Amino acid sequence: MNSKNCFTGYINSKNCFTGYINSKNCFTGYINSKNCFTGYIRSWIFLFCLFLLAHPAGAEQDYGVGRKPEFHSYPTYTQIVLEKAEKTGYVHVISKSSSHPRLFINLFPAVILPFQGKKVKVGDKYEFKVEDRFVQGVYLEQELDSVVKVVLDLASPDCTYNIFLEDPRRLVIEVRGKDLIVELLKKGTPSSSSLFATQVQEEEETEEKPYEKDVISSLLLRQREGEKVYKVVLDPGHGGKDPGATGPSGLKEKDVVLAVAKELAKLLEEEPGVKVYLTRRDDSFIPLNQRTEIANQIGGDIFISIHANATLYNKEVSGVETFFNSRYSYGEGAEAVAARENVSLESEDVSEEAKAILWDLIQDRYRNESNDLSHLVQGELSETTGLENRGVKSAPFYVLRGAAMPAILVEIGFISNPWEERELKGEDFRKRIALGIFKGLKVYLE
Amino acid sequence: MKKKSERKKRRKRILIYIVVGVVFFAAGVLVFPLLQEKGYQIKEWITKPSPPQEMKIVKLYFSESTGERLVSEERKIIASPQIGQEAKLILKELIEGPKDSSLNPTLPSETQIRAVYVKDDCFYVDFSSSLKEKHSGGSTGELLTIYSIVNTLLENFPSQSQVQILIQGEPAETLAGHIDIRNPLSKNFSVIK
Numbered sequence: 001m002n003s004k005n006c007f008t009g010y011i012n013s014k015n016c017f018t019g020y021i022n023s024k025n026c027f028t029g030y031i032n033s034k035n036c037f038t039g040y041i042r043s044w045i046f047l048f049c050l051f052l053l054a055h056p057a058g059a060e061q062d063y064g065v066g067r068k069p070e071f072h073s074y075p076t077y078t079q080i081v082l083e084k085a086e087k088t089g090y091v092h093v094i095s096k097s098s099s100h101p102r103l104f105i106n107l108f109p110a111v112i113l114p115f116q117g118k119k120v121k122v123g124d125k126y127e128f129k130v131e132d133r134f135v136q137g138v139y140l141e142q143e144l145d146s147v148v149k150v151v152l153d154l155a156s157p158d159c160t161y162n163i164f165l166e167d168p169r170r171l172v173i174e175v176r177g178k179d180l181i182v183e184l185l186k187k188g189t190p191s192s193s194s195l196f197a198t199q200v201q202e203e204e205e206t207e208e209k210p211y212e213k214d215v216i217s218s219l220l221l222r223q224r225e226g227e228k229v230y231k232v233v234l235d236p237g238h239g240g241k242d243p244g245a246t247g248p249s250g251l252k253e254k255d256v257v258l259a260v261a262k263e264l265a266k267l268l269e270e271e272p273g274v275k276v277y278l279t280r281r282d283d284s285f286i287p288l289n290q291r292t293e294i295a296n297q298i299g300g301d302i303f304i305s306i307h308a309n310a311t312l313y314n315k316e317v318s319g320v321e322t323f324f325n326s327r328y329s330y331g332e333g334a335e336a337v338a339a340r341e342n343v344s345l346e347s348e349d350v351s352e353e354a355k356a357i358l359w360d361l362i363q364d365r366y367r368n369e370s371n372d373l374s375h376l377v378q379g380e381l382s383e384t385t386g387l388e389n390r391g392v393k394s395a396p397f398y399v400l401r402g403a404a405m406p407a408i409l410v411e412i413g414f415i416s417n418p419w420e421e422r423e424l425k426g427e428d429f430r431k432r433i434a435l436g437i438f439k440g441l442k443v444y445l446e
Numbered sequence: 447m448k449k450k451s452e453r454k455k456r457r458k459r460i461l462i463y464i465v466v467g468v469v470f471f472a473a474g475v476l477v478f479p480l481l482q483e484k485g486y487q488i489k490e491w492i493t494k495p496s497p498p499q500e501m502k503i504v505k506l507y508f509s510e511s512t513g514e515r516l517v518s519e520e521r522k523i524i525a526s527p528q529i530g531q532e533a534k535l536i537l538k539e540l541i542e543g544p545k546d547s548s549l550n551p552t553l554p555s556e557t558q559i560r561a562v563y564v565k566d567d568c569f570y571v572d573f574s575s576s577l578k579e580k581h582s583g584g585s586t587g588e589l590l591t592i593y594s595i596v597n598t599l600l601e602n603f604p605s606q607s608q609v610q611i612l613i614q615g616e617p618a619e620t621l622a623g624h625i626d627i628r629n630p631l632s633k634n635f636s637v638i639k
Contacts, residue, residue, distance in 0.1 A: 238623055245583035245622070253583065288619060307624070310584025312591065313550045317513035323585060390514065393636065395589055398619060398626040409624070411585050 063088055064113040065148050067120075067140065073132040074290075077176035080130075080138060082150065084110065086168040094161070101157035105173070110148040112140060134159060134175040177297065230445055232268055233277045233300040235399065236261040237307040240285025245310035247421035253308040254283065256424050260412060261306050263434035271442070292403045302373070302444075303407035304437065305399050308424065310416035318420055319388030320436075321411040322378040324370035325401050326394035327360045359402035369406035377410060377440030384436035385429070387413055387420070410437060500525040504536050504602045507594040507638065508544040509552050513586050515639040516552070516594055518601070519544050529606075530562045533569060533599055537562070540598055552594035554580035560615065568608040568630050569599050575614050583622040592625050593637045600633045608632055 066083030084090075084107060092105040112120040120142050127139040136153040143149040154175065162174040236257040238244035244253030261278055268276045277298055279291045286294075295303045311317045363370070374392040382389035400407045412433045413420045423429045502525040507516040521539050526532040537559050543551035558574035581591065596609040608630035610617065617628055 242623060245587075288623065307585060309586050310582045311509070311513045311550070311587045312552065312554065312582045314509070314511055314513060316511075317586070321586065390586075393589075395585075395624075395634070396626045396631070397585075397624055398628075399624070401626060409585065414584070414586075416582060416584065416587075 063109045063111050063146065065107055065110045065140070067112055067115050067126055069128065069138060069140070069150075071128070071130050071135075071138075073130070077174050078130065078132055078134040080135070080152070080173040080175075081166070082171045082173070084169060084171050090163070090171060092163055096157040098157050101154040101159070103152040103154060103161060103173070103175070105150040105152075105163065105171075106143075107148040107150065107171075109146040111146060112142050112148055134177065229273055229275050230302065231275050231277060231298055231300045232441070233279065233295040233298060233303045233405075234261045234265060234268075235279040235291050235295070235303065235305040237305055237399075239280050239283055242285055245308060245415050247415040247424075248315065248418050249421060251415060251421050251425055253310075253415055256308050256415065256430070257306045257412070258283070259427075260430050260433050263431050264304075264306075264437055267434055267438040268441075274445070288398045289402070291399050292401075292407075295407075296402070296404050300403075300405050302441070303400070303403045303405050304377075304441070305397075305407070305409040306437075307409060307411050308413060308415040309411040310414060315416055315418065318414050318417045319390040320378065320381050320385060320413055321390040322374040322381070322392050323397060323400075323409040323411070324367070324374045324392070324394050325360070325363045325397050325403075325407065327364055327396070360396075362404050363401050363407060366403075366406045370400075370408055373406050373440070373444045374408045376444050377408060377437050380440035380443070381410065381412070381433065381436035384432045384439065385413070502532070504539075505598065506536065506540050506544070507552070507598045507601070508540075508546075508549040509590045509594070510639060511548050511550065513550070513590065516590060516597060516637050517549055517639050519546055519549065529603060530564050533562045533564075533571070533603065534559055536598060536602060537571065537595070540594065552590045553577065556580050564606070567606050568610055569603075569606055570610045570612060571595065571599070572612040572615055578613050578618065578621050581622045585624045588620070588622050588624045589637060591621060592627065592631065593634045596631045597633055597638060 063085045065085070065088065069083075070081040072079040072081075088107050088110045090105055090107050092103065095102045095104065112124065112126070114120060122142050122144060125139055125141045127137060129137045131137065132155075134155050136155055138153070139151050141149045141151070152173065152175065156177075159175055159177060161176070162172075164172055166172045236254070238254040238257070240254075242254065244257070246252055258280070262281075265276045265278060268274050277295075277300065279294050280286050291305070292303065309321060371392070371394075378389065378392050381387075397409055400409060413424055415421050415424060501522050504521055504523055505518040506521055507518050509515075510517045521536075523532070523535045523539065526535065541551070541553050541555065541557050541559075543555070554576055556574075556576040557580070558576065560572040560574055562572070563570040577591075581587065592611065595611065599609050600606060610630040611621075611627045612618070613621075619628055620626060
């Protein structure tokens, strides 16, 4: 987004330059023709000013703003899309007063497009109710002749937002909950040499003040003792447009893993003190980053991603395997990047690299627990299914990093192997897989 | 009449001489330095025959038959003074697949290498979209593909420490929905036998 802005700036300055050349030419013309020309030029300037004045009023087509925005409510954010003219610019401010948290966006030059043949007058207001987790409502107001005010009533002052152009004609506003990463980074001061040190410090502070209702510390340092209900988040892999791996006879990974996750959910629901959540209950596509986001927002205690395995060429490869996340290793060093990012943290822009490191750090806090859980599940799973035990491995998994809870990924058999594919089709076998994961999980919880 | 025709002939001849002269002069100006250069080269060829192209033995990582780990196989390639060029040759061999029939290839055979860039200690390898599209999926398949690329390159160029995989010139989230490849990756020893 930044680079886009820079680019506009560049174009503008170029225009200025042309403007300068033109004015110089005018100047020469003025000297040559002497005084008699002045009157003529003056009248032209006057006419031109008139034209400029008349222009915005008659230029709805150029500065028009759609009267009705589109609303999309997602589990982790709310998206509002506003149609606007290409030339219309915007500025925004947020008021975080706890009684009326609001986001103001001024569009200029802008005119709300005529509605049902009626022209919009200054002061006209259009309100829309949203009433979801992040946004209560939105209203549009024609504040001045060429200024449209857009106001979002927010559900909570602790929100983060993004405003960007999808194309020059679509302004997209996304409101989500507290950005864990930005908050985490803000806590670390540039002077501190190591990010870990600041996190440890933070830990101590929160221990002294247990009443502090901080999302991060509550996520990172959830106290297990007092909890009675374990929230287990099951994540059936792939889905929708992403079928995952496909077997030799056409069985799709997304269908198998959904069925297994549902079987496992049934078993877990019968357990007292366990609450089950699924990241998807049907054949829908959910981006990888949203899966852990959902789990974190729910405040899950355990995250289990269920997948079916495949290899490229050797179709005889078989067995079950369990993975947990391993940290990326960075040449530059996580602390150095985090410290550097801190310096320019006034804007809520945090580089993807820094975010990735921090997500790793979050999951890394649960590394031992994830490792334990992997071994327990893997052992039980290979026993109930009778499939080859390929052991526990770790790798940088997209879907596991960023989970603020013990997180594992279970590969329930090779769909690329014709024999295992046939087994995976059977309901009985799927139940045995679910039972294996369930048994391992139960041992872990106890 | 005779005189006239003779004059004409003479004039023609002079003209031809001039034209031929000019042509030769021009040719001389253009060709002489070239000839000199070539002559020097020819001399060089005669005095010392061109050295045979320098070969280098490299290690390529392929999947063992169980798909558990990566196993190395040696290959001779033509050495190149440019790291990027040499890395491209190595990756081409990797796509070709193993000679040992007990091993398996780790990349879809349709994969093309668009470019290899080197910046600081990091390789940027730009693959065609077939690496992603023709991939079978599965954590195991994906893990072997990614680390056969990363480990092969870093094994043969000890001066480099990271590999960033790009698809059609852009960083991708994953190849098939599992391993995060948004950032440069380092060598992974746990997948090597």
